[in-house]
Amino acid sequence: MKQLVIEHLTKSFKTKKDVKLVLNDISLTVEKGDIYGILGLSGAGKSTLVRCINGLEDYDEGKIFYEDQVLSEFRNGKALKKITTSQRKDIAMIFQSFNLLQQKTVLQNVELAGQIHRMPDYQAESLKYLELVGLSDKAFSYPSELSGGQQQRVAIARALMTKPKILLCDEATSALDPETTLQILDLLKDLNKKLGLTILIIAHQMSTIERICNKAAIIDKSGIVENGYLKDVFLNPQTDIAKSLIYSNRVTTKLSDHSLIRIKFNGNADTPLIANIIQECNILVSIVYADTRVEDDKVSGQIIIKLPYYEEDVQKLKTYLTFKGFDYEEVNN
Amino acid sequence: MNFSWSDFGLSIGYTLGMVVISTLFAYLIGLPLGILLNVTSKNGLKPNKVVNTIFGVIVNLLRSIPCIILVVICMPWTRAWFGTGIGEWYTILIPLVMATFAFVARMVETSLQEVPAGEVEAIKSLGASSFQIITRVLLPEARSSLIAGFVVTLVNVIGYTSFAYNIGAGGLISDLYRYYTYHTGAFNDGTYLLDWVFWVMVIAIVALVQIVQEAGMFIARKIDKRKKVS
Numbered sequence: 055m056k057q058l059v060i061e062h063l064t065k066s067f068k069t070k071k072d073v074k075l076v077l078n079d080i081s082l083t084v085e086k087g088d089i090y091g092i093l094g095l096s097g098a099g100k101s102t103l104v105r106c107i108n109g110l111e112d113y114d115e116g117k118i119f120y121e122d123q124v125l126s127e128f129r130n131g132k133a134l135k136k137i138t139t140s141q142r143k144d145i146a147m148i149f150q151s152f153n154l155l156q157q158k159t160v161l162q163n164v165e166l167a168g169q170i171h172r173m174p175d176y177q178a179e180s181l182k183y184l185e186l187v188g189l190s191d192k193a194f195s196y197p198s199e200l201s202g203g204q205q206q207r208v209a210i211a212r213a214l215m216t217k218p219k220i221l222l223c224d225e226a227t228s229a230l231d232p233e234t235t236l237q238i239l240d241l242l243k244d245l246n247k248k249l250g251l252t253i254l255i256i257a258h259q260m261s262t263i264e265r266i267c268n269k270a271a272i273i274d275k276s277g278i279v280e281n282g283y284l285k286d287v288f289l290n291p292q293t294d295i296a297k298s299l300i301y302s303n304r305v306t307t308k309l310s311d312h313s314l315i316r317i318k319f320n321g322n323a324d325t326p327l328i329a330n331i332i333q334e335c336n337i338l339v340s341i342v343y344a345d346t347r348v349e350d351d352k353v354s355g356q357i358i359i360k361l362p363y364y365e366e367d368v369q370k371l372k373t374y375l376t377f378k379g380f381d382y383e384e385v386n387n
Numbered sequence: 388m389n390f391s392w393s394d395f396g397l398s399i400g401y402t403l404g405m406v407v408i409s410t411l412f413a414y415l416i417g418l419p420l421g422i423l424l425n426v427t428s429k430n431g432l433k434p435n436k437v438v439n440t441i442f443g444v445i446v447n448l449l450r451s452i453p454c455i456i457l458v459v460i461c462m463p464w465t466r467a468w469f470g471t472g473i474g475e476w477y478t479i480l481i482p483l484v485m486a487t488f489a490f491v492a493r494m495v496e497t498s499l500q501e502v503p504a505g506e507v508e509a510i511k512s513l514g515a516s517s518f519q520i521i522t523r524v525l526l527p528e529a530r531s532s533l534i535a536g537f538v539v540t541l542v543n544v545i546g547y548t549s550f551a552y553n554i555g556a557g558g559l560i561s562d563l564y565r566y567y568t569y570h571t572g573a574f575n576d577g578t579y580l581l582d583w584v585f586w587v588m589v590i591a592i593v594a595l596v597q598i599v600q601e602a603g604m605f606i607a608r609k610i611d612k613r614k615k616v617s
Contacts, residue, residue: 108512142514153509156613157528166523170515198614209509216513 056119057252058084058107058220063116065102076102077113078276084220084269089246089253091263091284093299094273100256103273104222107254108145109137120144121219143171146213150225152205154197160184160208161193167215176215183211187241203234210241220252221245227262239265260299264288264347272296288347289318289356289381313361314342314385317375321352327380328357335374337367358385390566390584399591401476402558405551406544409483413540417488420446421495422521428496430504432517442492449489458482458550472554479556483547487540494536498529531611538603542596559595563588 065077076099084090094100105111107118109126112133118125125141127134137145154163161180168176184190187207197205206226213221223242227235243266245251257263263270264284271281274295280287291297317327331339339359346355361368361384375382420442426432427439452460461482466472468481502525510524526533545560552561566584 110508110512139514139516142512145512147509147512149505149509151503151505153503153505155506155510155524155528157530157611166510167513170510170513170519170523196612198612212509212513 055086056083057086057088057121058082058125058254059119060103060107061117061119063103063106063113063118065099065106065111065113075276077106080116080273080278082271082278082281084252084254086219086252087246087250088269089243089255089267091255091257091267091270092273093257093260093263093270095295095299096258098273099276100258100273101224104147104224104254104256108142108147108222110147143216144218145220145222146216146218147222147224148206148209148213148226150228152197152202152209152229154205154208154212156197159194159196160189160200163197163208164212164215167212171216173215179215180211183214184208186214186245187211201234202230203237206230206238207241210238210245214245214249218251220254223253223255225256225258228258235262236265242266272299285320285354289320289354314358315361315371316356316358316383316385318381319346319353319355319357320381321354325378327378328359330378331371331374335367335370337362337371339371394562395587395591398557398559398562399595401551401556402545402548402560402595404476405479405483405548405556405558406541408477409480409487410541410544412480412484413487413491413544414537416484417491418495420488420492422499422525424492424496425499425525426517426521428500432507432520446489446492449485450493452486454482454486454547454550455553457485458553461485462554474555476551476557478554479548479551479558482550483544486547487544490543491536491540494540495533498532498536499525501532502528531607531613534603534607534610538600538607541599541603545592545596545599559588559592563592 060080060082063077063080064075066073066075068074080103082090092100092103102111106113107125112131113128114131115128117127120141123141124135125145126137154160155166158166161184164180164184165176168179173179181190181193184193187210189204189207189211192200192204192208197208200208209226210221221242227238230238239262242253242255246253246266253266255263255267267284269282270284270287271278272287272293272295273279274293279293280291280296287296288300291300319327328339328341331337339362341357341359343358344355345357346353362371372382424439424442424446427435427442429436429439458479462472465478465481469475469477472478506528507520507524510520515523548558549560549564551558552564555561563585566588
């Protein structure tokens with residue numbers, strides 16, 4: 055079911071000197087239950103995109119639908135419709151800097167979300183969500199007494215108070231250490247499963263997105279350059295920016311004088327491929343990059359190896375890979 | 388001119404009355420005005436250049452008029468409201484309020500600016516109205532800074548009560564000046580009268596300022612739950 059549809063969204067920032075296009079004709083469809091990753095380098099416009107969704111920022115052209123209703127619509131920089139309060143309740147957001155109120159306790163921070171909407175049972179609900187994020191024992195602490203990961207958990211509890219259908223995460227783990235990042239991502243995945251929460255994650259690192267997302271879009275120079283199921287984006291990156299985000303930059307630049315071949319594993323990463331190549335084809339290969347990930351209990355991944363020196367060996371290798379049913383491509387620099 | 392303890396007590400009472408009442412009214416006008424200036428500013432909740440400029444100019448204008456001029460300007464107004472323009476402790480109230488509320492407005496505006504924009508955005512994204520953001524985010528989050536501003540205002544107003552001398556409205560500072568010049572002449576010709584009466588009055592004024600300052604800042608620190616930078 056289509057839950058959030060963005061159509062031809064365009065936005066530019068005007069400064070005194072010139073106009074800078076930040077989002078250029080963005081269209082995106084998010085289905086219910088998706089964990090959608092939006093990946094891009096800093097300044098690519100991805101944060102601006104989510105801020106346009108929940109109305110923290112206006113845009114110039116385009117339309118956003120939420121559950122078949124128009125969420126907001128702009129033409130020539132004028133609002134034809136803006137997000138309503140009840141729609142805001144459905145679309146919650148967490149931030150890179152957590153943004154908890156510093157002068158309120160953890161519990162008061164979470165309660166505030168309920169008080170804003172005059173929920174009669176806000177006290178009980180607050181305790182329930184604090185328990186869900188595992189911070190019941192910190193209810194009477196102040197944010198300044200908590201670690202970054204704990205503060206983000208409080209922010210998540212606060213965001214859940216309005217019973218949202220969609221959670222926007224704007225670089226929500228960028229300020230956290232790797233271990234805490236994984237905990238927060240796992241919590242988000244858990245919420246996605248338990249509450250059926252649709253999640254949009256903005257990140258500048260592939261590692262954040264590949265952990266939990268089922269779909270991903272890559273934004274570069276104000277536009278979406280790749281979009282689709284994470285598996286496809288991950289295994290078949292088309293654009294340079296996508297490739298550089300997915301494999302480490304060093305591989306492709308350092309070895310630019312060698313010919314490389316990229317072999318994709320699609321759920322068959324548990325076969326001892328390299329050992330087989332060496333044994334059965336009698337070719338020595340060196341691995342320059344390898345990565346695996348687990349999705350739906352299947353191991354998939356990719357490996358980049360240096361091509362053999364002799365052309366006949368190259369042919370032998372390719373024949374072997376085709377025979378064994380592996381998907382591969384030559385990587386030219 | 389002789390000193391009596393009962394007159395001394397009375398002039399402390401007048402000073403306190405002037406300070407408390409004029410500060411109260413200055414905040415009744417200045418607090419909403421400061422909120423308005425903050426909300427309508429460029430990065431505020433509801434940017435409005437026209438409103439912001441109009442009230443900004445009014446505030447600047449009032450702040451640029453010296454207090455002694457305000458005392459004179461307000462005299463007909465005081466006479467209309469209180470029946471007399473001079474000679475009673477309450478005749479200084481209107482000029483004090485006029486001199487203070489614009490100052491309060493700027494103070495409040497600056498305090499509210501200190502609230503991180505991210506906190507406001509987070510609550511906005513929950514669906515809060517502008518009114519809710521003011522009452523539940525801006526004012527409570529800025530409370531420590533607001534109290535610090537309140538302390539500065541009080542000390543300022545204590546200083547302003549010296550202008551009560553010019554219209555015979557009395558009070559501690561006014562009486563100190565009166566006593567001093569009575570015994571040494573209006574112009575300082577090198578005679579210093581530093582008797583015990585002088586010291587009693589000076590100590591009373593210093594103590595008043597000290598108490599307000601220290602107690603106020605103690606409360607401001609006590610209720611601040613932000614991370615202390617040490």
